[in-house]
Amino acid sequence: KAGVTQTPRYLIKTRGQQVTLSCSPISGHRSVSWYQQTPGQGLQFLFEYFSETQRNKGNFPGRFSGRQFSNSRSEMNVSTLELGDSALYLCASSTDRGEQYFGPGTRLTVT
Amino acid sequence: AQTVTQSQPEMSVQEAETVTLSCTYDTSENNYYLFWYKQPPSRQMILVIRQEAYKQQNATENRFSVNFQKTAKSFSLKISDSQLGDTAMYFCAFKGQDKSYGGSQGNLIFGKGTKLSVKP
Numbered sequence: 001k002a003g004v005t006q007t008p009r010y011l012i013k014t015r016g017q018q019v020t021l022s023c024s025p026i027s028g029h030r031s032v033s034w035y036q037q038t039p040g041q042g043l044q045f046l047f048e049y050f051s052e053t054q055r056n057k058g059n060f061p062g063r064f065s066g067r068q069f070s071n072s073r074s075e076m077n078v079s080t081l082e083l084g085d086s087a088l089y090l091c092a093s094s095t096d097r098g099e100q101y102f103g104p105g106t107r108l109t110v111t
Numbered sequence: 112a113q114t115v116t117q118s119q120p121e122m123s124v125q126e127a128e129t130v131t132l133s134c135t136y137d138t139s140e141n142n143y144y145l146f147w148y149k150q151p152p153s154r155q156m157i158l159v160i161r162q163e164a165y166k167q168q169n170a171t172e173n174r175f176s177v178n179f180q181k182t183a184k185s186f187s188l189k190i191s192d193s194q195l196g197d198t199a200m201y202f203c204a205f206k207g208q209d210k211s212y213g214g215s216q217g218n219l220i221f222g223k224g225t226k227l228s229v230k231p
Contacts, residue, residue, distance in 0.1 A: 033218055043202065043221040056218050088154060092219075098144050098206055100219055102156035 001027055004093050004103035012109045018079040021106045025072050025093030031055070032074040033100060034066060037088040046089075049074050078108075086110045113138045115205050117222035124193045125230055131178075132188045132225045134203030144206040145179065145186045146219070151199040159201070162186065193229045200224045 005024045013019050025032050033056075034046040045058035049068035066076040072093075078085055086109050092100035114137045124130035136145070147159040162170045162179050169177050174191045190197055203222040 035219075042223050043219075045218040045220070048218055058218070090156060092156075097161075099146075099158060099161055100206075101158060102148075104153075104155050107154075 004091060004101055006089075006091050006103035006106050008106060009104065010107045010109075012111060013081050014111055015081055015083060017081050018077060019081060019108060020075055020077045021089055021091075021108075023074045023076075023091030023093075023103060025074070025091075026101055029093035029095060029101075030072055031094035032068055032072065033092045033094065034074070034076050035090045035092065036060075037090055037105070038086075043090070046076065081110045083110050113140075113205050113207060113220050115203055115220050115222040117201075117203055117225050119225045120223070121226045121228070123228040123230055124190075126193055126195060128193055129189060129191050130193055130227065132190075132201050132203075132227065134186045134188070134222055136184050136186065136203070136205045138184070138205065138207065140207050142208050145177075146204040146206065147175070147177070147186075147188045148202045148204060148221075149197075149199045150202065150224075151196075156202075160188065190227075195229050195231060198227060198229045200226050 007022045031050045033048040035043050037043045047066050048056040052068045063079045068074045088105045090102050090105045092102045094100050116135045143164045145162045149157045149159050160170050160172045160175050169179050176189045178187045202224045204219040206219050
């Protein structure tokens with residue numbers, strides 16, 4: 001089976017812009033979760049989608065949003081980018097046993 | 112709220128030797144899952160091993176094994192016959208029961224990580 005894929009792998013944006021990141025889960029996995037990884041805060045949970053519905057949400061401002069499509073692919077959007085949004089954004093798809101398998105991540109740099 | 116603590120920011124081990132990484136967690140839930148993930152310099156997060164809290168038997172995956180102490184809320188990872196390719200950040204993670212099953216939430220809560228260096 002193909003693993004979790006994320007596009008783009010690298011992104012450079014300017015403060016105030018918005019960005020959309022994409023994640024394709026492993027075939028058959030219905031749950032997709034998003035995490036932000038920074039040197040200071042470590043790995044923090046953003047949100048989880050299951051069958052096109054947001055099932056869980058972390059403690060991030062409303063500028064961070066996401067959605068899931070009928071084929072389980074997911075996108076996350078960050079509006080009005082801030083310098084502090086620079087991070088590695090990781091997507092993970094889950095089995096029914098709760099194991100989460102991660103994609104390679106999208107490295108976002110905000111200048 | 113659940114928390115995960117990894118008290119060793121960095122560790123090093125000689126190739127072929129054994130090393131143990133520590134992890135403690137805090138939760139009021141009885142049913143949950145614990146994981147160790149490895150993140151090499153490529154940044155790809157790789158699942159190493161998984162443990163269900165209701166299972167008393169410690170999980171093993173080839174050279175990787177855990178020591179799960181539920182009462183003490185401790186979940187250490189032992190790497191035997193360390194190899195150069197084991198050099199990576201190792202994250203301990205907790206996952207509670209999904210809300211639909213009466214748990215708090217279903218996302219992973221990570222520790223800060225332990226940077227492991229395997230020396231030739």
